[in-house]
Amino acid sequence: MTKLIGAVIIVLVCTVVGFQIARRYADRSRQIRMFVAALKVLETEIFYAATPLSDACDHMASRVPAPVGTFFLHLSTKLRDGRGITAAEAWTETLAEHRKSLVLRESDYGVLHNFGQTLGVSDREDQIKHIHLAVSHLGTEETQARDDQVRYEKMWRSLGVLLGLTVVILLY
Amino acid sequence: MNDELNAVFFIAGVGILTAVIHTVLKQSGKEEFAHWATLTGFIVIMLTVVSYISDLFDKVRNVFLSH
Numbered sequence: 425m426t427k428l429i430g431a432v433i434i435v436l437v438c439t440v441v442g443f444q445i446a447r448r449y450a451d452r453s454r455q456i457r458m459f460v461a462a463l464k465v466l467e468t469e470i471f472y473a474a475t476p477l478s479d480a481c482d483h484m485a486s487r488v489p490a491p492v493g494t495f496f497l498h499l500s501t502k503l504r505d506g507r508g509i510t511a512a513e514a515w516t517e518t519l520a521e522h523r524k525s526l527v528l529r530e531s532d533y534g535v536l537h538n539f540g541q542t543l544g545v546s547d548r549e550d551q552i553k554h555i556h557l558a559v560s561h562l563g564t565e566e567t568q569a570r571d572d573q574v575r576y577e578k579m580w581r582s583l584g585v586l587l588g589l590t591v592v593i594l595l596y
Numbered sequence: 597m598n599d600e601l602n603a604v605f606f607i608a609g610v611g612i613l614t615a616v617i618h619t620v621l622k623q624s625g626k627e628e629f630a631h632w633a634t635l636t637g638f639i640v641i642m643l644t645v646v647s648y649i650s651d652l653f654d655k656v657r658n659v660f661l662s663h
Contacts, residue, residue, distance in 0.1 A: 578624065579621065582616075582620050583617065583620060583621075586616055586617050590610070590614075593609040593613065
C-alpha cells in the first residue's frame with residue numbers, strides 16, 4: 425500500500441515538473457509579445473504625446489499584464505526615485521532584477537539590453553527608429569520561440585509522465 | 597514463480613516506455629536524445645537479464661558439479 429502511494433506521488437510530481445517545463449516555452453513567446461506590445465505603447469507615447477519616460481512607463485505597466493507590466497512599473501519607480509541615474513542604467517538594473525520572473529533566453533535579453541542603452545539619449549525620430557529596430561528583432565525572437573513552443577511543449581508534457589512511469593517501474 | 601513473472605512484466609514495461617519515449621523524442625526532432633534513451637533502456641534491461649542468466653549458470657553448475 426505504501427509502495428503504491430509512493431508510486432502515485434512520483435508519477436504526479438514528474439507530471440507536474442513536465443508541465444512546468446512545457447509552460448516555460450509558452451510563457452517565453454507570450455512575454456516577448458508583451459514586450460512588443462509595450463514598446464508599441466511607448467512609441468505612441470513618444471511620438472504623439474511626448475510623455476516623460478517615467479509616465480510613459482506607468483502607462484505601459486497599466487497596459488500589459490503581470491510579469492512584463494511589473495517590469496515597467498519598477499522601471500518607472502527607479503526613474504522617479506531621485507538617484508539621478510540615466511534611463512539606460514535604470515533599464516539595465518531593472519532587467520537584471522527581473523531575470524528571475526521573466527523566462528526569456530539570452531538572445532532576448534540581448535535585444536532588450538541593446539534597446540535600453542538607446543533609451544532617452546536622442547531625439548524623437550531616433551527613438552522611434554530604435555523602437556522599430558527592437559520590435560523587429562523581438563519579432564524574430566518570437567517566431568523562434570513559437571517554433572520551439574510547437575516542437576517542445578508537447579514533448580515535455582508527455583515526457584514528464586513517461587519519465588515518472590519509468591522511475592516507478594525501475595524502483596518497483 | 598511470482599518473481600519470474602515480475603521480471604517479465606518489468607522488462608516489458610521498460611521496453612514499452614522506452615519505445616514511447618523514443619517516439620516522442622523523435623517526433624520533436626531530438627533524435628540524438630531518442631537514441632540515448634533507447635540505449636539507456638536497453639542497458640537497464642540488459643543488467644537485469646544478466647543477473648538472471650548468471651543465476652541460470654549457477655544452477656547448471658550446481659547440478660553438474662555438486663557431489
